[in-house]
Amino acid sequence: AQKxxxxxxxxxxxxxxxxxxxxxxxxxDPSYGLFWYKQPSSGEMIFxxxxxxxDQQNATEGRYSLNFQKAxxxxxxxxxxxxxxxxxxxxxxxxxxxxxxxxYFGTGTSLTVIP
Amino acid sequence: xxxVSQHPSRVICKSGTSVKIECRSLDFQATTMFWYRQxxxxxxxxxxxxxxxxxxxxxxxxxxxxxxxxHASLTLSTLTVTSAHPEDSSFYICSARSGSRHEQYFxxxxxxxxx
Numbered sequence: 001a002q003k004x005x006x007x008x009x010x011x012x013x014x015x016x017x018x019x020x021x022x023x024x025x026x027x028x029d030p031s032y033g034l035f036w037y038k039q040p041s042s043g044e045m046i047f048x049x050x051x052x053x054x055d056q057q058n059a060t061e062g063r064y065s066l067n068f069q070k071a072x073x074x075x076x077x078x079x080x081x082x083x084x085x086x087x088x089x090x091x092x093x094x095x096x097x098x099x100x101x102x103x104y105f106g107t108g109t110s111l112t113v114i115p
Numbered sequence: 116x117x118x119v120s121q122h123p124s125r126v127i128c129k130s131g132t133s134v135k136i137e138c139r140s141l142d143f144q145a146t147t148m149f150w151y152r153q154x155x156x157x158x159x160x161x162x163x164x165x166x167x168x169x170x171x172x173x174x175x176x177x178x179x180x181x182x183x184x185x186h187a188s189l190t191l192s193t194l195t196v197t198s199a200h201p202e203d204s205s206f207y208i209c210s211a212r213s214g215s216r217h218e219q220y221f222x223x224x225x226x227x228x229x230x
Binding site for chain 2: 009037042043044045046047089091093103104105107108
């Protein structure tokens with residue numbers, strides 16, 4: 001089974017609007033971390049936000065927030081007030097603490113912000 | 116779903132020696148493979164892009180004579196860290212893409228420690 005699933009290959013959003021990028025995960029490890037990365041055309045994977053499995057509150061970093069629903073095993077990324085520079089690929093990832101700290105990545109969502 | 120494996124998952128080597136990391140696409144043909152290095156603050160820096168059968172394209176600042184990348188087949192790419200130094204200690208991740216598809220499939224990563 002896929003450890004990380006991103007079901008939206010491509011998304012479009014109007015500038016200044018909010019957008020939600022979906023991510024679901026699969027793990028039996030009670031201790032894990034969830035990450036979101038942005039990959040612009042330069043190729044670098046830019047870390048955006050992190051959520052620990054034991055964190056009680058949803059993580060927020062500026063315009064990024066992570067909608068963490070543990071029972072549903074979902075970790076959706078919400079970008080508020082979209083900007084043209086937000087156009088990029090976005091990857092959701094998970095690291096399981098008790099099983100070798102391996103990284104599991106989703107296949108990515110291509111976000112295009114429309115002016 | 117598509118699977119990318121990396122071997123080894125962890126390696127410890129002595130300063131001055133070389134170490135090879137393998138990245139394999141298990142059930143698809145990876146026409147393009149990428150190698151990343153994780154830095155503090157969790158971002159992944161793109162080191163190089165390799166297309167099967169041709170020389171890798173290295174990002175600015177990455178020493179191609181130190182980080183040898185070979186993509187000899189559609190299912191295997193290798194990264195060889197030559198004359199390793201302690202500052203080369205890091206987490207290295209590969210990813211693979213097939214044809215013109217945008218999805219990238221990531222390997223689980225290799226933790227390199229140079230003593």
